[in-house]
Amino acid sequence: QSALTQPPSASGSPGQSVTISCTGTSSDVGGYNYVSWYQQRPGEAPKLMIYEVIKRPSGVPDRFSGSKSGNTASLTVSGLQAEDEADYYCSSYAGSNNLVVFGGGTKLTVL
Amino acid sequence: QVQLVESGGGVVQPGGSLRLSCAASGFTFSSYGMHWVRQAPGKGLEWVTIISYDGSDKYYADSVKGRFTISRDNSKNTMYLQMNSLRAEDTALYYCAKDQNHCSGGTCYGVDYWGQGTLVTVSS
Numbered sequence: 001q002s003a004l005t006q007p008p009s010a011s012g013s014p015g016q017s018v019t020i021s022c023t024g025t026s027s028d029v030g031g032y033n034y035v036s037w038y039q040q041r042p043g044e045a046p047k048l049m050i051y052e053v054i055k056r057p058s059g060v061p062d063r064f065s066g067s068k069s070g071n072t073a074s075l076t077v078s079g080l081q082a083e084d085e086a087d088y089y090c091s092s093y094a095g096s097n098n099l100v101v102f103g104g105g106t107k108l109t110v111l
Numbered sequence: 112q113v114q115l116v117e118s119g120g121g122v123v124q125p126g127g128s129l130r131l132s133c134a135a136s137g138f139t140f141s142s143y144g145m146h147w148v149r150q151a152p153g154k155g156l157e158w159v160t161i162i163s164y165d166g167s168d169k170y171y172a173d174s175v176k177g178r179f180t181i182s183r184d185n186s187k188n189t190m191y192l193q194m195n196s197l198r199a200e201d202t203a204l205y206y207c208a209k210d211q212n213h214c215s216g217g218t219c220y221g222v223d224y225w226g227q228g229t230l231v232t233v234s235s
Binding site (some may be wrong): 034048097099102 | 146148155156157158161170206211216217218219220221222223224225226227228
């Protein structure tokens with residue numbers, strides 16, 4: 001079960017937009033529309049931000065959006081705010097053999 | 112609201128055993144697949160295992176296959192993780208997590224709720 005590939009870090013100034021990528025294969029990200037994104041602040045449990053590639057749970061600001069092209073999914077945070085500073089993880093369904101795979105995480109810094 | 116509360120973590124010697132529990136509330140526990148996901152200190156998330164809504168289907172990461180066993184008691188709204196032959200590399204915060212789907216036949220949609228985690232330390 002290979003991890004999905006995320007950049008280790010990303011950054012942006014308040015008000016700017018930043019996009020975090022999540023690259024897998026045709027057996028996970030590219031093969032299913034079950035990509036999720038999680039926000040994890042220090043000392044806290046992860047929180048679901050995006051599910052099924054593009055859907056946002058209630059309560060998540062619409063500044064957060066998801067997309068997918070081929071084997072790469074992306075999370076875009078628009079209008080960056082200081083509170084968005086956190087680690088972000090992607091995950092994907094990987095079929096009935098491997099089930100679930102996570103990305104290595106991206107530390108988002110708001111400058 | 113959905114609540115997941117893990118317990119049972121602690122310090123154990125290499126080769127030892129530990130059983131984690133996850134008490135669920137705020138949703139129909141018997142309708143959803145449930146995961147264990149772990150996070151080693153300072154590291155990323157690693158999926159460990161999942162059990163379908165009725166306990167009939169179970170899947171494991173290669174790293175724990177043959178050593179860990181997941182189970183659930185729907186009458187008690189509780190999930191368990193029996194961990195045997197523990198190794199230093201199993202040291203992590205273990206999260207209980209709810210899937211969005213029943214996970215029957217391995218069809219899962221992804222985690223939507225997480226507990227706060229219970230810490231397992233494997234050390235002599």
